[in-house]
Amino acid sequence: MSTDPKAGPQLIRPSEAEKRNWLPLVIAAAIVLAVVAGLVLFYKHGKSAPTVTPITAALDPYAGNLPISNLHMSESSNLAGSKVTYVDGSITNTGSRTVTGIAVQVLFRDPAHEVAQNETHQMNIIRTREPYIDVEPVSAAPLKPGDSADFRLIFDTVAQDWDGAFPEIRIIHVDSK
16 A cells, blocks of 8 residues: 555455356356256156046956956054045956966946046965065965965045945956966
């Protein structure tokens, strides 16, 4: 600074602006976007709606060799306080092939006998009953010709206008060897 009173105040020239390093900000934004995308995909797949097959879908040609019998239903409450509906029954392989997978279409009807709910599920065979019922896919215990097995279909929700009767179960796809 000058000591000359006539010179007036002296401006201090600012130092050159430092160049901003944008790389950490770009990396942080990319990580946030990746986490958000992952969460969206997780919740979209984790809470996916049941598969819907058209009511007019053809039955699998082998379905006639897989009669379903002894149907019974039950309900229970889950930890969230909502109802879970179970459809249990038996299936027998009267054909000549070993069955490794079964996809079924389940139709719940309303009092007017119209379809109130249409879902497609992979059939699960009951593996154990004690201390609780545990299920596994048919591929874990294939049904050989002449074999029978108990199965369970699980529904987290059932249409409110469902008439309460047993749903129609249609075998729409069979995997066999």
